[in-house]
Amino acid sequence: MWRRGERLYALLVFLVVALEAVALGGLVLVFSGRLWNLWGYPLAQRVLLEALLLTGVALALLSAYILLYHGYTQARESQERQAYEDWLSRFTQALFGEAALPPPPWPRPALEALLSLREMLSGEFAERLADWIRQARPPWGRVLRGRLASRPARLEALEALAQARLPETLGLILPYLEHPDPVLRLAAARAGARVAQGEGVLRLAEALLRAALPRGALLEVLLLLEHRAPPVVEALLRQGTEEERWAALEAIGRLKLEALAPQVLPFLEARDPELLAAALRALLRLGYPPKGYEETLLAALKDEREFLRVHAARLLALLQNDLARQALWKALGDPSFYVRRAAAEGLRLLDPELLQRAAQRHPDPYGRAMAEQVLKEAA
């Protein structure tokens, strides 16, 4: 709940509010008494001056805190930045054999420098950096296993593990995929995607199925997995909820997982329009013609939902047959601009001569205009 330094600020605000409450309470009491002639004017004057003094003290305290806070943090940040850059230089020189590795223990900025280098480099250098990080005996395991660590400390530890990419730390991360705090669950999923290797990817897939992440977050995790994504995608397609299957289908297209294209085809018959649209998009991105699903595509092209008609029109061009030519010709007369556009672009790829004819002879004037526009742009 608390960030660093917030406790002191909260205490100060409480003190200021308390001082003001005392001052206002005193004023209310004395001036009410004056209304009934219970107290004399000198007392009211004294209380008024004391209230002003208390307000002055409260404002001075608050201003001093703010000024000191900014001055201190600026100085501290510049010191830390300098230390970070010094360590960056020392580690880079050690990495290239220009200087000896400084012996551990290393301070916090050194660990940050190591993590930045590890995150940026691949190959032999990255392996050497991973060994150095292990030598540093970082505190992240202690923080994540402990009961008393704050949420920011846990988030920092998860982020550091993601940067370090040490496969043996996956066991620390996976339990957080079932944490009640959704922010920690998301951070753990991101970290898990960066860390998981080999058999660890299957463990991550099982944990993701229990994590109930929103579909956008899950998609981000799958994209982070890159070439390691296929086993996770397959598990989500097999056992996931509709949201999880949506993320898996999106990932197949965006990561160009061509080997999984046949597993997308059955989703062309999905009842959920979002799932169907994700399957259409995935096949289009893969350039995979949905042979055997022509009827389904034609049905999607007649659907009342515009986004389904657009995706269907785009995908039809991949079929490369007369059925696609006829359907796209007809779709040029669709009331939606976007469907007409998709149909014209599809025809340009499939049969430019037919698009030429459409620009001259299509019965729908908007279809003719669209065909002409797409031809003009292509030229």
Place this chain on the structure above:
Amino acid sequence: MRILVIEDDPAVAKVLEVALRRSGHEPHLAKDFSSAKAHLSQEWDAIVLDLNLPGGSGLELLRHLRQELRKSTPVLVLSGLKQERSVAEALALGAQEYLTKPFSPGELLSRLERYVAAR
């Protein structure tokens, strides 16, 4: 070779500086959009370009180099952006190569040297 390194991340900049210097090259670092733009008018043997820079985009610098300054200096993009669109845009604007982070300094060096030799 005189190489302009346009990179705001101190870790990447440091690694590139040491790696290029050790291979006998002369690296020069620009950390933000405006200083990089000012340096582009000078003569360089090659440029290593990051895309997300303080003050502007690396793609804008590439466009400036190719279309306004009309220079054919080899440009190797080194970016954390892995989207197909960024890659296509950088290559269409005339970048010779698009490497993503994490990267291997050895691979980057050998590609740079190859493009400069082929010039």
